[in-house]
Amino acid sequence: MQLRISNIAKIKETTIDIDGITVIAGENNAGKSTIGKLLFAVFNSMNNMDEKIREEKRNKIYRTVIQVLQSYHGKRPDNYAAWVRRRNLFAKNIADNVMKYISGDIKQSRDDMDEVLQRGVKTASILENQEDLEVFLKECVNNLDPILNVSDDRIMAEVITRWFSRVFDNQVSPLWDEEAESKIELTIRGEKLTCLFRENTCIKWESDIHILHGAFYIDNPFVIDKISDPYGDLKITENHLVKFLQKEEEDLFEGIFDAVIAKDKMDDINAIIGKVITGDITINQEGEYCFKAGKDTRPLYVQNMSTGLKAFALLKMLLENGSIKEKDVLILDEPEIHLHPEWQLLYAQLIVLLQREFDLSLIITTHSPYFLDAIDVYSRKYNTSQAAHYYLAENDGVFSRLHDVTNHIDAIYKKLSEPMQMLENLRYSID
Amino acid sequence: MHIIDEVQSTLEEASYDVDNGTYMVHSKLTVCPFDKVKEWYVREKIPYANPNPKSNDALYFGGRESYFIEFKNGKITNAINYEINKKIYDSLFILFDLEYVDRYGNPVNSISYTRRNMNYVLVYNEENYIQAGQTAQTKDGIKRQQAVSESGHRTALYKTVRKLAKEDFVLFGLDQFRNYLFRNVFTYTQKEFEQNIAKIFT
Incomplete structure (x- = not known):
């Protein structure tokens, strides 16, 4: 697959090939992680699209019903907690039924939908006053109408915006010009997916690609501490x-x-x-x-x-x-950081094999000459080196650029080894 | 004939270590033993001075690039390191004063010339490199001795990584002369030198 991006975070313009393992090296603050984050956001926002759209609609209906009800309960009920429970349950039932109504599982007219609402309110003893009830039903239907009329494309744009905002902490747009249009173009076997952003919002998207695969982003082994206790930030x-x-x-x-x-x-x-x-x-x-x-x-x-x-x-x-799963995307952000060189070699061997056996797309960033060399050598050993790509990220002050150094990896080693010569020079300059 | 072209020896002879009676390399390449040039210079050019200049072991004018070559068989202590530095400066001063003209007609008379066309090679003995240096006599000496801690493994590691970068790793602080007095500076063990000799002198 090929990823072309322009005006995303620190990156002005770049094209990256991912056919197996793609390694991105470079100094700190050069935009190395941007590519991985971006793929993570693209794959996870756009896979299982239909389900995401359904879920998004259901949540909107649920929230709308709650909002409308909230303004109609008048004075605070004596047992507020119990009322909230009933209200939430009611909203959930409404959301489920309206979703069935939309999908055609329930062949009913708008009147029937009113009926669903009315019965629900009564059963849940949410509103006792008949007058309130009628006003509520009317307002509810009015509020739900625009939601049901929103196109699936717009809903997806919202889903995409939300994923990108969370992955990039609201900084998808370029840092040098927040109003510039950002573009992401992913090509897989000739099929295209395009997303346009402005001011951190997805303003347009198009896709011939039906994304079925997920993307995993691993940047910190301490995340495993959270599996027994997943609460907190x-x-x-x-x-x-x-x-x-x-x-x-x-x-x-x-x-x-x-x-x-x-x-x-x-x-x-x-x-x-x-x-x-x-x-x-x-x-x-x-x-x-x-x-x-x-x-x-x-x-x-x-x-x-x-x-x-x-x-x-x-x-x-x-x-x-x-x-x-097969063909998934795996993003490893500096995976060697906590590993002794011997285990860096083992880890490299492991992921080269994983890539081969699962046909994964891997994005790896690294600062380690051992790890880089191990990826290179094991890719040759397991005959996958033709699918490996190497990039060097450089920051020229404002923008970051990624240079394709697949045919001269020594450019990466040069960056990694310059500090060694600096230390040697310093060693002999100390008085 | 210019003294530089007149005085000749093999690289092997230029690498002779008088103290131990051994040759550091065995190449039969013809070079100019620069010690001899220095002796001639002191005798013929500055007879009324009383200097004590030091000189590099060999000078080689190849094709586009030329080389000063220095052989150090023993441990490179701080004193020896100082001597290596002095040899570099003295040799260049003498060379510039000899009014030599290279095969392309360029006068060899300034560091502008050597920075463009000349390289420096130090050949050292790997076994002695990692040996502990002589005991430092002063407080500052001890401090420096501790600062300059040679490690064969560290050097091997750094050299390997620099090699992956297609760059050379320069020891003994001599990297300071790269792009200043010389175009490039190399520090090789005898083995590395012998391995690279064809590449170096082409």
Whole structure:
């Protein structure tokens, strides 16, 4: 696939090829992570589009009904908490029924919808006064009308805006000109997907591509600490990952994992993980995730595992519970940070194999010469190097640019090794 | 004939370590043993002075690029490092005073010339590189001794990464002369030098 972007965050204009593993290197503050974040937002906002549109409509109806009801309950009811419960339940029923009505599951006229509302209000003892009830019904229908008339395209634009805003913390638009139009163009096998943004809002989108795959963003092994206790401030990328980490193994059959096992593809992958993680991750009776190294050792809470182990454990869990599926997108932001060089090599070998066996699209950022070299060497060993791309991100003060250095990776090593010469020079200049 | 073209030896002879009676390299490449040039210069050009200039071991005028080559078999201590620096400056002063003209007719008389056309190569003994240096006698000496801590593994690591960058890793603080007095500066072990000799002198 090919990604062309212009005017996104720090990046003025760039084209990136992702046919397997794409490595992005460069100094800090050069826009390396932007590409990964962007793919994460594109894939997760636009996959299962129909379901997202339905969910969005249902939520809007639910919120509208609650809003209208809120202004009609008059004075605060004696048992307010119970009233709120009844109100929410009522709103949920209305939302469900209206959704059925829209989708044609209930073949009914507008009058019938009024009836649904009326019956619901009575059953839930929300409004007792007949006059209030009639006004409520009228207003409810009036308020729901515009929602039901909004096009699916506009709803999707809103979904896309929301995902991008959360991933980029409301800074999708370029930093040098907030009013400039931002453009994202994704091409997969000749089919195109285009998104235009202005002032952090998706103003237009078009797609020939039906995105079925998900994207995982892994930038911090400590996210595993949150699976037993997922409350507190989590970034959207972390929140998304935690949900998949918590996925029960029953879901395994919906994944591709079994099929892969059948093809004996997992042997090499398991062997590498087994070199690092010599046990299983399970849930104890208190619902806490634990790592058990062997039958004679006491289980260790996952949050107490070493950070290096966590990096491998994350992938192990996503694989074993069937979260990672064939052709998914995996974004690894500086995955080597907590790993000793020896494990950097193992990690590189693992992801090169994962890419090959699952046909994944991988975006990796790195500052490590070991990791970079290991990706390069293992890609050659496993015959996937023709699908590898290497980019060097550079910041020229205002914009960031990504240079394709696939045919001269030494440009990356030059950046990585210059500090070594600087240190050597400094060593001999100290008086 | 100019003294630089007149005095000749093999690179092997220029690499002779008098203290240990060994040759550091075994190349039969013809070079100018610059020590001999220096002796001639002191004797013939400045007979009334009483200087003690130091000189690099060999000078080589190849094609477009020329080389000063220095061989250091022993441990490169702070004193030796100072001597290496002095050799560089003295050799350049002497060279510029000799009014030599290269094969393209360019006068070799300034660092503008050497910065464009000349490289510096230091060949060192890898085994002695990692040995502990001599005991420093002064407080500052001890401080410096601690600051300049050679590690063979660190150097190997840095060299490997620089090689991936298609760049050379320059030891002993000599990188300061790159793009200043010389176009490029190389610090090679004997093995690296022998391996690169064909590449260096083309």
